[in-house]
Amino acid sequence: MKRGMKITFMLAVVLFGTSLTNAEIVFDNGEPSIYTDGKDMRSWLQADDFILNQDVILTGGHFWTFEQNVEIWDGTLEYSIFEDNSGTPGTIISSGSGINIQKEVTRITPGGNGYEYSFDLETTISLVDDNLYWLGLHMASDYSVSSGVFRWESNDYGYGFTSFESEGGTLDNWTDSGIHRAFYLEGIPEPATVLLLGGGFILIRRIKKRP
Numbered sequence: 001m002k003r004g005m006k007i008t009f010m011l012a013v014v015l016f017g018t019s020l021t022n023a024e025i026v027f028d029n030g031e032p033s034i035y036t037d038g039k040d041m042r043s044w045l046q047a048d049d050f051i052l053n054q055d056v057i058l059t060g061g062h063f064w065t066f067e068q069n070v071e072i073w074d075g076t077l078e079y080s081i082f083e084d085n086s087g088t089p090g091t092i093i094s095s096g097s098g099i100n101i102q103k104e105v106t107r108i109t110p111g112g113n114g115y116e117y118s119f120d121l122e123t124t125i126s127l128v129d130d131n132l133y134w135l136g137l138h139m140a141s142d143y144s145v146s147s148g149v150f151r152w153e154s155n156d157y158g159y160g161f162t163s164f165e166s167e168g169g170t171l172d173n174w175t176d177s178g179i180h181r182a183f184y185l186e187g188i189p190e191p192a193t194v195l196l197l198g199g200g201f202i203l204i205r206r207i208k209k210r211p
Contacts, residue, residue: 033155035179037179039167040148041137045165048180049132055126061079067115077101077137078096088174101119124187152183157180163179
């Protein structure tokens, strides 16, 4: 490989890699209040709505839980991105298992502990601005767990509709939980990505033209 081609390849990798790691908060539904309502995240699928103010490549999420007697979590974090269906979760447009999961304790009480989770999507997805979507979370590899408490923490504010729950994750039995969930989402604004890559291609062309 010629020297100019090596530089070209390295620049492309660096610029593209930089664009994918510069994720920022693209939606913030707020931190948890003291409420711990809602059904268990292992035997129910939980979902809350969100909207974006720009086109983004969604890369990951961050949320809070309240857990009591949960020694049997299998480490699985399943996520789904739904389209909206008249104020409830609709068609799934992306789903997978969360990767690079991080868990930190936020408080310890006699009644249970609070935790803070972050995760990356298994596969990033492009979402458009001003569209209503729903984030679904399930914290197990199946829906058979019935012991202990594992709840997505809530707050007394938040965007749009309140959250919904589906027992057994069948998606045909959504129940309004009457609360907002505490979470935020991370992603890369698409216009910025395009501009960055475009600038990289300009540099590449200039390098190629050098004698």
